Amino acid sequence: MSETVTFIHAADLHLGAPFRGLRALSPTWADRLVEAIPEAYDRLVAAAIDRACDFVVIAGDIFDAARPSYRDFAHFVRGLQKLADAGIPVYFCTGNHDPYTSWQTSYAELPANVRMFPADAPGYFVYERDGRPLALLGGRGYYSQSVAPGDDIAAGITRAAAEAACGVRAPFAVGVLHTGLDIDPTKAPADPRQLAAAGMDYWALGHIHEARLDDAADPRIAFSGCIQGRDINETGARGCLAVTLEEGKANRAEFVPLASVVWQKLDVDVSACTTIADVHDAIMRALFAANGAAQCEEMVERVTLVGTTPLHGLLADAGVLGDLRDEVNEGYPVFFCDALIDRTRAPHDRAALKREGLFPQVLLEQADLAASDEPGAVAYLQDEFLKAGLQLPAHVIRGVGSLQRQATDALLDELDGGSDER
Amino acid sequence: MSAKHVRPSDYYLRSIRIEAFGAFAQRDVGPFTSGLNVVYGPNEAGKTTVSELVSGVLFGWEEARGNRNVYKPVNAERCGTLVFAPKAGEGSEQRLTRARNVDGIAPDPAPSVLADIDRETFRSVFSLDADQLRGLGKTSRVTSRLLTAGAGTAASPAEAMARIDEELAALTSRGKAHVNSIPNLRAALADAREAMNRGQAEADQLKQEDHEYRELAERRASLMAAVKKSNEELEALTVQRAALAQAEDARAQLEERSAQLEKQESELEASMRAIDDAGRPPSIDAVEERTLRAQMDDLSEQRGRAEHALSIAQQDAIVSQAEYEALLEADDMKELERLAKRQRLLQILLSVVLPVVFAVLGVPVFLRGRAIGSLSVTALGIFLVVAAFGMACAAFAMLLRPNHADQERTNRIADAQWVMQKDAKKLEVSKNALAAQDAQIARFLSDAGLTAANGSLRRARALLDEWGEVRADESVLAQRRQSLRAQRASLDAAFARNEADRAAALSALGAKPDTPLAVVDARIARVTEQRDDQLRTIESINTRYGELGQVLAQARHARDFDDAKLEHAMLTTRLADSMQDYARLLLEKRLLARAISAWEGQSQPAVYRRASTLLAQMTAGAWTSVRISGEGHLEVADDRGTVRDPLYLSTGTRQQLYLALRIALLQEASNVGRSVPVVCDDILVNFDDDRRASAAAALADLARTRQVIVFTCHREVVRLLRDAGKGTNVVEL
Incomplete structure (x- = not known):
């Protein structure tokens, strides 16, 4: 009979993270959003228990900040305790948001079912079922906010190394990393080919906030994505992966939506x-x-x-x-x-306006001139902001072209405000 | 210009209704045409009043300031109505009314008659009088406004610029109303950051408190275990102490009992010794004693009988002897005889005397009785005689009885002597029998070892009794000795047990066998103190532990930090938005400024070209060019190249220059204020005849695109204007 292991692969819980890009929430929605991430985490725990999975892997960024609030930490530990009560071990590595250094001064002892991968060197754990090793887990976390450019976070994490370190062989081997892979080169990038060659059955990765599988039919390197989208750029369903590894069969990873x-x-x-x-x-x-x-x-x-x-x-x-x-x-x-x-x-007929030879024509000519000189516009803004005692924000510099277009449209609209077309 | 044709939205002032204005009330002026109109009236006819009324209704009445005559009627409110009619002849007329300034114009909002013309523009460009033509006044701003206003746009670029400036100011304002202004958002952001820092500090604090809580929990648990241990020890100590105390008490009791026992033992021994000293009676058993007693009883009985017999014999002997001796006492007997004789004599005496006495008495009594005839005395006499007879008989009989006494006395003495001898014999026999009995008894007693009785059975019995008592005493003593021995044995056992208990208690305490109770008490006191210390420590820990527990429990649900982070994130977004808005507005401003300057660059020359033409016409070629100097000043020039600042022109020429400029502006900016009339109040007074005619021609030319209303008190001006334009409408006041 071929062995099977099932586990939940989650990452980027970002407990304690505020929602970004919002302007003025109603109190109800502010309450709702403050609770959204803890709620998603509760669902993660519930999903693991409901599915009676073998273990849970969290690939970093559990907390949004190196110094989480007491409420968030207490909530996290409560969830872990629930998993502990259900007999489900949790393996996690640290991420750039909650690096290893921040865990050393943890508020409380984590429950005994929780294992943290070390950050200074690869670490390995054995998951046993009925006293027999079922899966080897190898991984490494962030030591501090970033990994030095020359330091390869994935280096040395292979099935062979896991077997050597644990002294046993197991049907399955799972790698756990918080890495930008080849998508975000600034956060501990890793070469997918290197990972593929490490002999692991599955790489549970974190950092990229949307679920990404290298191969949907047989995923071997996967990001589970974050459990709850936090801004307008994190659209769509968010959650975790319920992974099933079976000897002699393709890996299966089922996306479990958690975000409320x-x-x-x-x-x-x-x-x-x-x-x-x-x-x-x-x-x-x-x-x-x-x-x-x-x-x-x-x-x-x-x-x-x-x-x-x-x-x-x-x-x-x-x-x-x-x-x-x-x-x-x-x-x-x-x-x-x-x-x-x-x-x-x-419905401005710009061509017509330009032909008319009236003020809008002059305006459009000037707009065209300005559009062709974005550095000039930036310099002008820089000047004006300085005069107002303000720093010109980067997003304004990046969006100066669009702003100029908006300015032109707004002026045309206004000058045309009393027009008969209205 | 494309705007020469009439638009549907163009109106002209058809008539003016003065409801109340100073001296004028309920008066209509008009009708006017959409072209050139001349209102003629002599002084005081109300020309200025009417032109003021137009401005007043459109833009509000002028308030009195300083000495300026604002034509405000002293005793009445001002009220007027302007009736506008569509130039194209279609549509309904518009009636604009204004009473008090505060009431505003009615209807409000006003129809688009005014469009983009404001009060300033109207006063400087549309409403002209001689004073205003002395300079441009504020017209330079208005010029720009007019020029761009006539730029073929619905809203004027100048308005747009004003709006942009306003919005930029709002974005940099610190006013509370501008919630999205950059300074306000920054301040709010600083507050939110402060709140976040507080939250972070609080989180750090909680982290420490959590640590402390856990430490306290551990300490508390260990202290509680220690207290439990202390209590157990204390309990054991107390139990052992009680056992020990009990053992000691028991020991004291045992010792007391031992002492008593000892006393009793010594008493017993003394009794025993006393018995021994008193001589031990022979030991006989009960059967022997009973036999002995029975024999003694028998002997006693026999002896009693002998004694009794002896006693009787003695009695008899004594009696018989006494009798005999009594008999022998003869004197006694003679005495007795003499007594008997005397007695006989007495008897005879009595037996004679008495009857004689009786008879002596009786016979007289009888005789007397018979004598006196008394029956009773007779009877008594009889009786006494009878009685005397009877007595004599009796005495006689007694004297007749024989005497045996001597005989008998002799017999009796013989008898008594015999009896006395017999009884003496019997007494001797009895005495012998008793002696034999006593000898037997003595023999018996000596045989029985009762020599001490001296042959007395009674004493023997008493001895026996005495012996019995001694034996009984001895037996009691023996019993008591046995009991005392048993008691001693049990006491010894109790002592042993007590010792064992003590030893056990002490060994349980881990103390040396001889440890006194005080040491144990000291130990109990020490452990108690230790336990109390621990309890006090626990109590002090509990307070803090409870506090921390509560704080942490609350913190597990505290959302201030999260709220602050969300607030911060939102404010960051809003600040970014405001920054972006600010940048966009700046770009708008820049673009608009550039466009305006480019547009002016294009359109101003046209204005100056037209103004030059008009000035040339009005001055009959004396001045041919109006332009802006390199420094931006207005200047005029003639064909010969003479350039002059308007300041150095004559009053008339200057007025002509500014009239020309305004007409040029109004013609060039034909899109602006298309429904607003150009109102001129006697502007041509300083002009010479030729120039006046030229000016009239220019006004007539203007009237082709705009409604022009000229007020004048000069007939000549009326004539000139009538000549200048076809269809000039003349209204007489």
Whole structure:
């Protein structure tokens, strides 16, 4: 009979992390989001217990900060204790957010079922079932906030090394690392080919926040992704992987969604809308469609209105847009529209404007000139910010082209504000 | 310009209704046409009032400031209505009314008649009087405004610029209303960071407290174990101490009992010795004694009988002897005889005397009785005679009885002597028998070892009794001795047990066999103190332990830190947004500024070209060019190249220059204020005839695109304007 091992592969819990990129949450949603990550962690624990898996692997970044709050730490330990009560061991390595140094001054002794991979050198553990070694685990964590460029975090972690270190052989070998692999070269990168050649049956990796399998049909190197998306860039379902390794068969990794709040970025084309009510309906349709696709409990979404519409002038009014957003948020408490962004365009016939030879033409000519001189614009902004006693933020420098376009559009809109087309 | 044709939204002022304005009330002025209008009225007819009214209704009444005549009626509110009609002839008219400034214009908002014209623009460009034509006044700003306003856009770039400046100011404002201003957000962010730092510090603090809590828990557990151990030890000590104390008490009792026992033993011994000293009675057993006693009883009985017999014999002997002796006592007997004779004599005497006495008495009594006839005395006499007879008979009989006494006395003495001899014999026999009995008894007693009785059975019995008592005493003593021995044995056993208990207790205490109780007590005291110390320590730990437990339990649910982080994240986002907005607005401002300057560069020459033409017409070629100097000043030049600053022009020429400039502006910015009338209040007074005619022509030309209303008190001006334009509308006040 061929041996089988099942385990939960999770990473990047980021307990204690605030949600980023939000502006003004209602108290209800602020409460909701503060609880979202701990809740996702609870689901992770529940998933491990419900599936009666053999063990749980957490590949780093358990906490968002090297000095987690007492509440977060206590919550983490409670979860571990539940797993301990269920007889499920937990193997974890440290990540760049919660490096090894921070664990040395842990608030409490972790339960006995928890094993931490060392950070200064590879470490190995044996998972035994009924007294027989079933799986060897090898891994290494972050020692401090970063791994020195020359230091290969994956170096020396091989099946042979695990067997030598543990002194036993086992049907399965699992590697655990917090690494940028070849995706994020700044955080302990590792060569996938090197990992593939290490003789491990499965590499449970952390750091990349979305689930990535090198081969969906037979994953051998996988990121489980974070358990809860934290900003608008971490859209879609987030969770962990339920991995099954079976001798003589392909590996299986089932994605288990854990996030209770899912982020979505939605572009809603309102060019067909003739009234603000139409726009609202279009937004709601888009929300329900996205919600259906994500199968999530609650959804935080950023809605960008696009398309050319005569409503542009109305939508440009911050009050109208705010009211619309409020209406969307009040309609369904499970949806929270983080930001409603108007990127619609008035039906300006730019070519015509340029031909008319009026002020807009001059404006467009100047806009074209400015667009071709982004460094000039940056220098100008730098100057003006300095005059106001402000530092020019990097995101503004990066987005200066877009800002110039927005400036042009805003001016054209305004100058055209009283036009008959309105 | 593309704006020459009439738009549907263009209006013209058709009439003015003065509801109340100083001296004027309920008065209509007009109607006007959309072209050139001349309002003629002599002084005091209300020309200035009407032109002020137009400005007042449109932009608000002028408030009195300083000495300036604002034509404010002293005793009445001002109120007027401007009636606008569409130039294209379609649509309804617009009536604009204003009473008090605070009420604003009605209807509000006003229809788009005013469009982009503000009060300043109106006053400096649309509403002209001689004073205003002396300079540009604030017109340079207005010029730019007009120029860009006429740039073919709905909103003027200048307005846009103002809006941008406003928004930029808002973003850098510290005012509380501007929640998204950069300084405010930064301040909020600093607060949030502070809150986060606090949260972090709190987390660190909690971390230490958690550590302390765990340490305390450990210490508490070990102390509790120590207390438990102390208590157990104490319990054992107390138990052993009690055992020890009990053993000691028991020992004391045992010793007391031992002493008593000893006393009893010595008493017993004394008794024993006393018995020994008193001589031990022969040992006879009960059967022997009984036999002995029975024999003694028999002997006693026999002796009793002998004694009795002796006694009777003695009695008899004594009696008989006494009798005999009594008989022998003869004197006694003579005496007795004499007595008997005397007695006889007495008897005879009595037997004679008495009857005689009786008879002597009786017979007289009888006789007397018979004599007196008394029956009773007779009877008594009879009786006495009878009685005397009876007595005589009796005495006689007695005297007749024989005497035996001597006979008998002799017989009796013989008898008594015999009896006395017999009884003496019997007494001797009895005495012998008793002596034999006593000898037998003595023999018996000596045989029985009762010599001490001296032959007395009674004493022998007493001896026997005495012996019995001694034996009984001896037996009691023996019993007591036995009991004392048993008691002694049990006491010894008790002593041994007591010693064993003590030893066991002491060995349980781990003390030396001879340890006194005080040492144990000292040890108990020490352990108690130690335990109490531990308890006190636990108590002091418990307080802190409880506190920490509570703090940590609360901290497990405390969300302040998370809230602060979220708040911080949100503020960061908003600050980034505001920064971006600020940058975008700056870019807008830059772009707009560049566009305006480029546009002015294009359009200003047109204004100056037209102004030059107009000035040339009005000055009949004296001045042919209006332009902006290199330094940005306005200057005029003639064909010969003479350049002059307007300051050095004559009043008339200067007025002509500024009129030309304004007409040029109004014509060039034909898109601006298309529904607003150009109101001129006697501007041509300083012009000479030729120049006046040229100016009138220029106004007429302006009136082709705008409604122009000229107020004048000069008929000549009316004529000039009528000549200058076809269809000039003249309104008389």
